[in-house]
Amino acid sequence: MRFSTTFAALLCLGYSLSAKSQASEPVVAFEGELESEQPSVVAADGRLASAILAAKPSSRAFLPATIFTRDAAVARQVRLKAGIEHDLQQLKKHSDPAISLVAERLEEWIADLPVTGRTAVLADARLMELQPQHNPRVETGDAVRFLPRPATVEVVGAVASHCTLEHVPQLDALEYVKKCHATSSADPDHIFVIQVDGTIQALGIALWNRSDTQYVSPGGRILVPLDRRRTGRIAPDIDQDLSRFIATQLPSP
Numbered sequence: 001m002r003f004s005t006t007f008a009a010l011l012c013l014g015y016s017l018s019a020k021s022q023a024s025e026p027v028v029a030f031e032g033e034l035e036s037e038q039p040s041v042v043a044a045d046g047r048l049a050s051a052i053l054a055a056k057p058s059s060r061a062f063l064p065a066t067i068f069t070r071d072a073a074v075a076r077q078v079r080l081k082a083g084i085e086h087d088l089q090q091l092k093k094h095s096d097p098a099i100s101l102v103a104e105r106l107e108e109w110i111a112d113l114p115v116t117g118r119t120a121v122l123a124d125a126r127l128m129e130l131q132p133q134h135n136p137r138v139e140t141g142d143a144v145r146f147l148p149r150p151a152t153v154e155v156v157g158a159v160a161s162h163c164t165l166e167h168v169p170q171l172d173a174l175e176y177v178k179k180c181h182a183t184s185s186a187d188p189d190h191i192f193v194i195q196v197d198g199t200i201q202a203l204g205i206a207l208w209n210r211s212d213t214q215y216v217s218p219g220g221r222i223l224v225p226l227d228r229r230r231t232g233r234i235a236p237d238i239d240q241d242l243s244r245f246i247a248t249q250l251p252s253p
Contacts, residue, residue, distance in 0.1 A: 150219030219251030
């Protein structure tokens with residue numbers, strides 16, 4: 001009888017510890033293009049790939065456009081946005097009216113963009129399993145949204161006006177910029193491509209530094225920066241900071 005009582009007690013303790021362990025596992029919230037109807041998933045091994053496999057993104061999901069958000073990234077992005085807004089306020093005072101105008105327009109645009117907490121992620125669960133460095137441990141508050149394939153590319157920055165263009169496969173990034181008419185305040189040597197997965201590419205566009213042809217993914221954005229020769233002393237990091245913040249946003253539709 002003593003053995004039976006002890007065994008029962010140990011069994012109950014095991015169930016209790018198991019339940020507490022499961023309750024303590026971070027839950028990943030999912031939405032968008034999914035086969036599964038589960039709004040949240042516990043990662044079996046504590047890794048993002050296993051949670052994605054359990055959520056079952058559908059064939060309509062365009063994986064490069066996946067939005068993975070993390071609470072821990074929010075504070076960093078709040079500081080990044082505040083720094084950008086400060087720099088743009090300084091550039092609004094520039095003696096060149098063309099630069100001042102673009103800075104004002106960018107300031108208004110950035111002010112309306114949310115801080116998302118988006119963090120770059122591979123999103124293809126099978127590839128993540130093969131590359132553990134791209135398979136992060138999940139944390140409380142993590143969320144994943146699977147989107148359908150976007151159809152546009154957006155050009156922003158030192159252009160006549162921000163414009164959204166139809167995505168054309170195998171069209172060089174510079175060709176999109178030409179359609180949106182860079183202003184006299186634009187940097188003549190560089191542009192930045194922010195691909196839909198959050199990858200940032202600095203491209204040379206002048207004769208002396210011309211980069212190889214660079215395609216833009218559907219949903220990507222192109223930043224035409226202000227001429228750094230005229231803005232570098234005031235806001236030396238504005239191009240990189242803008243690119244990094246744009247990379248945290250939802251894709252161009």
